[in-house]
Amino acid sequence: MPKLLIVEDNRQIVEVLKKYLIHADYEVNAVYDGKEALASFERQRYDLILLDIMLPELDGYAVCRKIRETSTVPIIMITAKSEDADRILGLEIGADDYIVKPFSTKEVVARVNALLRRVQFEKxxxxxxxxxxxxxxxxxxxxxxxxxxxxxxxxxxxxxxxxxxxxxxxxxxxxxxxxxxxxxxxxxxxxxxxxxxxxxxxxxxxxxxxxxxxxxxxxxxxxxxxx
CATH class of the missing domain: 1.10.10.10 (Winged helix-like DNA-binding domain superfamily/Winged helix DNA-binding domain)
Structure with missing residues (x-):
């Protein structure tokens, strides 16, 4: 069962995402700030990370940069930022996909499925x-x-x-x-x-x-x- 990490400080969003992703047969962990995200990433192996940008402690950009120093784990950034420059920055520092709030939970699950399938192709x-x-x-x-x-x-x-x-x-x-x-x-x-x-x-x-x-x-x- 693929293991996912959700990094998001809005606990309501986390609970909704967890519900739908668990229903889609994923194992899901969640943390609520950037430092927790890096600590969890160091402790466990994840197949994909859903990463918010606006986080306490460390923002999503900093978390993504740090993870990319040692790992190619797939990362989907989820954020309220909708400007093209913000999307481009996320992709340039190593994110694989980008979803803007408000989003459809169904779309998030579909993008997770698609990205993991692409990784399977590459492997x-x-x-x-x-x-x-x-x-x-x-x-x-x-x-x-x-x-x-x-x-x-x-x-x-x-x-x-x-x-x-x-x-x-x-x-x-x-x-x-x-x-x-x-x-x-x-x-x-x-x-x-x-x-x-x-x-x-x-x-x-x-x-x-x-x-x-x-x-x-x-x-x-x-x-x-x-x-």
Whole structure:
């Protein structure tokens, strides 16, 4: 389970973010000033940091600079500052993304998902191949094999399978999948996820793969090994 650190002095915002991120299957810690952030970062390994700029003790810029001296951990800055110069400064000192208050909590979760997925791509190696059990995915060529058989997938089917392979056993709601694969700006029917899952599931079963997309009733979908 990916571990996130929220650095934000507004405790109400922290509680809302924690609720949504925990629901999205992230482990979440929170601190409320810049010095606490650096101390927590020294004690534990985090997969991503959500970092406010206007903080007590040390501001977010100072925290980001200090972290970047030793780590490439993904950082999303969250702030009330909306000027282009402030955004550019945040990115120039090492932030990976930037969200301006007031924000949609759904958008924050989607950006966390997208940034962690991008990090997974980068860690896959120069040939950009990812595998899980008998699934083999070449990100560069978009070729997919399951149980030794090539799969002919549409772009959305490919993106869905790639997401599942990167996070096996993680339960995704329809909204998670829409945000991650179709994008936060997509306003179509959530049932489009079901139709794409149905086609992808059929192709995996036809390949005799040990991996299948399971329906988690009342929750969503998960990628699991079946016997």
């Amino acid at each position: 896959a190696g120069t040939d950009r191949r990812i595998s899980y059990e008998d699934i083999r995915i070449d990100i560069e060529t978009k070729e997919v094999a399951a149980a030794g058989s090539k799969l002919a997938l549409t772009k959305k089917e490919f993106d869905l399978l790639l997401l599942f392979v990167q996070f096996p056993k993680k339960v995704f709601t329809r909204e998670n999948l829409l945000d991650s694969v179709w994008g936060v700006d997509y306003f179509g029917d959530a049932r489009t996820v079901d139709s794409h899952i149905k086609r992808l599931r059929a192709k995996l079963k036809n390949s005799d793969s040990v991996c299948h997309i399971q329906t988690i009733w009342g929750a969503g979908y998960a990628f699991e090994v079946t016997t």
